[in-house]
Amino acid sequence: MDPDTHAALYGAARPARSPRGTGVAVVAAVLWAVALLLLAGLGFLALWAAADTGTTEGIPLHWWLIGLAVVAAPIGLLSTPAVRRLSVPARALVSGLALCSIAVGLTLWAA
Incomplete structure (x- = not known):
């Protein structure tokens, strides 16, 4: 198709966006998958150990504190101004x- 005809019908031609950040996003996804797999395994082993010791009155307090610290660290890191200026894959x-x-x-x- 003639470039003038294309521009008249569809507007100015825009080059396709380069897939920047794809490698960073893949590495981030792998890191998140490994971290969540490790944390799920640790949670399973902790619950198994608690079930093996007999009856307990709910989940022990130190498990809640460790879980809160694990969740709070990345959230606290993401709220810093230096990290907020990064792109989404870099964050x-x-x-x-x-x-x-x-x-x-x-x-x-734990090991």
Whole structure:
């Protein structure tokens, strides 16, 4: 099709957006998946250990505190001005890196 005809029918031609940030998003997704898998495994083992010891009165307080700290660390990191200026894939990478390091540390501590 003639470029003038195309411009008359559909407007000015716009080049396709380059897929910037795709690699960063993939790495962030892998980090989040590893972190969530580790945390789910730790939660399963903690509940299994609690069930093995006999009756308890609910979930122990220190489990709630550890869970709160695990959730609060990436949220606190995301609220800093330096991270808020980043692109969305870069934010996911930074928070995924923080959460994955926390999950690996808890796994090593539990082992």
